[in-house]
Amino acid sequence: MNIETKTLNVHQKHGLLYFTFPLFDKFGVKHAFTSKIGGVSEGQYATFNTGFLNGDKYERVYENWRRLCDAIGFSEKRLVFSKQTHTNNVRTVSEEDIGKGIIKPLDYDDVDGLISNLENVGLVTQYADCVPLAFYDTKLKIIATSHAGWRGTVAEIGRVTVEKMVADFGSSPKDIIVAIGPSISKCCYEVDTPVFEAFSHIKYI
Numbered sequence: 001m002n003i004e005t006k007t008l009n010v011h012q013k014h015g016l017l018y019f020t021f022p023l024f025d026k027f028g029v030k031h032a033f034t035s036k037i038g039g040v041s042e043g044q045y046a047t048f049n050t051g052f053l054n055g056d057k058y059e060r061v062y063e064n065w066r067r068l069c070d071a072i073g074f075s076e077k078r079l080v081f082s083k084q085t086h087t088n089n090v091r092t093v094s095e096e097d098i099g100k101g102i103i104k105p106l107d108y109d110d111v112d113g114l115i116s117n118l119e120n121v122g123l124v125t126q127y128a129d130c131v132p133l134a135f136y137d138t139k140l141k142i143i144a145t146s147h148a149g150w151r152g153t154v155a156e157i158g159r160v161t162v163e164k165m166v167a168d169f170g171s172s173p174k175d176i177i178v179a180i181g182p183s184i185s186k187c188c189y190e191v192d193t194p195v196f197e198a199f200s201h202i203k204y205i
Helices: 022-026 058-072 150-154 157-169 193-198
Strands: 002-004 009-013 016-020 079-081 090-092 113-116 122-124 131-137 142-148 176-180
Touching (some): 122 142, 142 157
Antiparallel strands (some): 131 176
């Protein structure tokens, strides 16, 4: 399994500012990590808000997604959203799931990771200060994304995601590239004793 650690590529298109992972760009994987710049949301949500559940108007959030998907050459109607609760639960996306969270209601809960082998499907996980994990099987064309907050990290959601790619689609870890997205840095994130102790069992390589 290869871990991508290079600087993010920066893009500006249609007024949007967003980022991509260099190695994923190399393999032609359409993806983006957004900023707050370039959308139509107003007030406390200005300007590029992608959250449907935080009080912003649906029409504005939808338009933000439409602009982003247009910028990267994708249909917003083919997105599938997670329902994050800081678990290590990972869902394999089916054709019936396409559009859930944006044009269809979510009918599942407790999902912090998504996997798919479908063509032209976009997997959506969302973040404040937590760690984005993106996965791509370069041989079988399997994509995955997981939301790694500290609870999910303790529960090894990264490992769980890879194991599910192996179990559900026959992926080989050596063929999977992994990108770790922007997140809060150690200078800004102080933890208390219970959080520190939660990591005490983890063995670092």
